[in-house]
Amino acid sequence: MINETETSKEGKYIYGIIRHDAPIEYGPIGMGTRADLVYGISFKGITAIVSNSPVIIYEARRVNMITHEKVLEEVMKQFTVLPVRFSTISEHNDNAGILRILEKDYTKFDEMLNKMEGKKELGLKVLAHEAPIYESIIEKYEEIKSMRAKLMNLPADKTHYQRMKIGEMVAEALKKETENYKSILMNALNPLADDVKINDNYGEMMIINVAFLIKQTSEPEFDAAVNDLDEKYGKYMVFKYVGTLPPYNFVNLVINTKGI
Numbered sequence: 001m002i003n004e005t006e007t008s009k010e011g012k013y014i015y016g017i018i019r020h021d022a023p024i025e026y027g028p029i030g031m032g033t034r035a036d037l038v039y040g041i042s043f044k045g046i047t048a049i050v051s052n053s054p055v056i057i058y059e060a061r062r063v064n065m066i067t068h069e070k071v072l073e074e075v076m077k078q079f080t081v082l083p084v085r086f087s088t089i090s091e092h093n094d095n096a097g098i099l100r101i102l103e104k105d106y107t108k109f110d111e112m113l114n115k116m117e118g119k120k121e122l123g124l125k126v127l128a129h130e131a132p133i134y135e136s137i138i139e140k141y142e143e144i145k146s147m148r149a150k151l152m153n154l155p156a157d158k159t160h161y162q163r164m165k166i167g168e169m170v171a172e173a174l175k176k177e178t179e180n181y182k183s184i185l186m187n188a189l190n191p192l193a194d195d196v197k198i199n200d201n202y203g204e205m206m207i208i209n210v211a212f213l214i215k216q217t218s219e220p221e222f223d224a225a226v227n228d229l230d231e232k233y234g235k236y237m238v239f240k241y242v243g244t245l246p247p248y249n250f251v252n253l254v255i256n257t258k259g260i
Contacts, residue, residue: 043102
């Protein structure tokens, strides 16, 4: 493939795989600036969602990522979808190349669709409210509270070491408290999920960054559990709850389009 700014031959951009066996279209919402028609190509009840595209490497820019995701979100309104890796393009300008992919990987797609049927991904990020959680630490940890009280009316230039020591103690206490909150949150939500992917936190104030794979029938119960946690701990943390998402964290579908 060549890069996004160069011209090239035409191929088929592959967004995802669904279980379906009839013609289907999603309108001119395809990748790139041309707004190509997004439609399905089927083989024995399994369909690849595609659009025409130049055979290029799309840069992982926000506009391109959003287009890819919006197509999958549209498909998800009706179907369980296996999201395909961003910028996967068949180098054939007809349906034959896609049909060969579907035939070659039919068993894999069938098994993955069975595993994901009736399930969805929900994302949860929880961040500590800085001021309230620091105040709660000072109240909870007597040594920190006592040292802080002693330094309140003393000049800063004469208590530099002691203030640094308090800062280190608070940082250590914050780490302990966030781990404690993480355990509380995960213990409440884990039993309601079929699978869990804990992603890396960013910043010391993030408590959890987690994706949950849940049965669609369990979503009301899961929503209620998140709401209960928010009501109970909302003073100390911010809940950022997102769904429904394509199951990126639970499906790593890389399709080899070379030589097909």
